Amino acid sequence: MSLIKDLKPYKDEWRLTVKLLHFWKQSTRFGGDTLECVLVDESGDKIQASCKKSLMVRVQRYLPIGQWKVIDTFKIGGAGDTMISRSDYLNDSEFLDLASYEEIFNGTCKPNFLIDVMGQVTDLAAVATVQVKGIDTKRVNFRLRDESGNEVACCLWGKYAEQFEKHMEETTPDICLIRFAKIKEYRGEIQITNAFDASLLFLNPTMKEAVEFKKFPRTAKSSAQLNPLTRIGVGSILDVIDTTALLPMPLQDLVGKSFCFGVKVTTENFSNGSDIFKVSEVWSGDYIHRIESLSEPLSLNETISSTMSGGEIPAMELSNENSSDGFATPNVERKEDDLDQQEMTSTSKKLCRTIVKKEKIVK
Numbered sequence: 001m002s003l004i005k006d007l008k009p010y011k012d013e014w015r016l017t018v019k020l021l022h023f024w025k026q027s028t029r030f031g032g033d034t035l036e037c038v039l040v041d042e043s044g045d046k047i048q049a050s051c052k053k054s055l056m057v058r059v060q061r062y063l064p065i066g067q068w069k070v071i072d073t074f075k076i077g078g079a080g081d082t083m084i085s086r087s088d089y090l091n092d093s094e095f096l097d098l099a100s101y102e103e104i105f106n107g108t109c110k111p112n113f114l115i116d117v118m119g120q121v122t123d124l125a126a127v128a129t130v131q132v133k134g135i136d137t138k139r140v141n142f143r144l145r146d147e148s149g150n151e152v153a154c155c156l157w158g159k160y161a162e163q164f165e166k167h168m169e170e171t172t173p174d175i176c177l178i179r180f181a182k183i184k185e186y187r188g189e190i191q192i193t194n195a196f197d198a199s200l201l202f203l204n205p206t207m208k209e210a211v212e213f214k215k216f217p218r219t220a221k222s223s224a225q226l227n228p229l230t231r232i233g234v235g236s237i238l239d240v241i242d243t244t245a246l247l248p249m250p251l252q253d254l255v256g257k258s259f260c261f262g263v264k265v266t267t268e269n270f271s272n273g274s275d276i277f278k279v280s281e282v283w284s285g286d287y288i289h290r291i292e293s294l295s296e297p298l299s300l301n302e303t304i305s306s307t308m309s310g311g312e313i314p315a316m317e318l319s320n321e322n323s324s325d326g327f328a329t330p331n332v333e334r335k336e337d338d339l340d341q342q343e344m345t346s347t348s349k350k351l352c353r354t355i356v357k358k359e360k361i362v363k
Contacts, residue, residue, distance in 0.1 A: 001070075004045040016071045017042060017087050020063050021095065022180065024197045025056075035059060036198065038180065040095045059084070096179075096209050101150040104183060105190055114180040114195055118205075118213060119144030121173050122151065127165040130273025132157075139273070140164045144176060144192070147216035154178070154192045160201045167203045175210055177202040187276065259284060 002014050018039040027033045035051040037059075051059045062084040063069055068091070072083040099115040102108075109115050124142040131137070138161035143151045154176075156164065167173055179200040181192050194201070202210075247255075262281030268274040 003043055004039075004041045004047045005043070007047075012073060014072070014074055016074075017068060017089050018071060019068045019091070019095075020065050021046070022198075022200055023060075023065070026197070037063070042089060042091070044093075044095045044097075046095070046097075094207055094209075096177075096207070098209065101146045101148075101152055104152060104192075105150075109183055111183045111185075114182060114198065116177070116179045117144065117152070117181050117192055118175065118177040118210065119146050119152070121176050124168075124173070127161050127168070128273075128275070132273070138162055138165065142176075147213065152192055153186075153189055155186070156194050156201065158194070159197075160194050160199065163201055164203070171204075173203040175204050175213060177205045177207075177210060257284065 002016050004016070004018075007014060007016075018041050021038045021040055023035060023037045025033065026036055033053040033056075035053075035056045037049040037051065038046055039049055040046045068087040068089045070085045070087045072085070096116050096118075099109050099117055101119075104115075104117070122143045122145050125140065127138055127140045129136050129138050137157055139155065139157050140161040141153070141155050143153055145151045156178075164173065178192060178194070179202070180195060180198050182195040182199070184191050184193055204210075260283040261279050262283075264278045264280045266278065269277065
């Protein structure tokens, strides 16, 4: 009897004892419909196996999930006369290979390998329906926290988001296990997501590893561990501070002030359904009150003439004045009207002062 680690592509007379952990159907342009399987041997090593459409029914009949079977006459690359028979070997282990969060962040876990990841569900957002290539698709965002308090962002799509939605109707998921998950980077942040239909999702699992994980104390974030807010959500209040004397000076300076944000809506929001918006302008409260005091109802002609004569600039173009209030804002592209205004007030360019003679028309 061989093991998965002993398999070589030059031989097809192998005999292997394996258990089917997961399978899914997939369709490709060149390979057609196939049945993809994840097999594990007695030592816990895993391998992906592929079955052609003509053999799907046979393989599904003789190779059910969770049962140990003996596979004969196969090779790396495919063989049409592969045989499957019963095995006397018994082992109920799920063969979890949980990746640590440190390995996920430091690059030890490679993005082209699927991983198993488990953690406490935090910052769970509502399931949203977004447009993906013109098709309504459900999506759920949340974070997973390990026993050390480290967190990783997660985003699940399609049937996995629907599974979350159905579970949330009954109870709040506390522990989440994602098997055969994919590591990706989105907007500079490491993120865990499903690998199309190849992943498996378990909410509040009861396996031994999950029971052991529940024994760890649930850690709350301290103020020094707060991450930048990237979306609007509902969370729990950790503490209420009655006096501002305990706040750091930068926060004390913000007490009683108001701010206005100019937000850009880009193609990412329209096409991909992104709920993250870019702030293009920031104005302080004093400037807001000054703009409100100047915003008297005027006609269009009066507004243009008063702007040209008084030297007032529209609010979206006061980037230099904003930076004087202590907030650096991006520069906005100048419009053609500003170029015309600069030419009229320029001291280096001479205006045309030629007198045009008018001819008198005699009737």
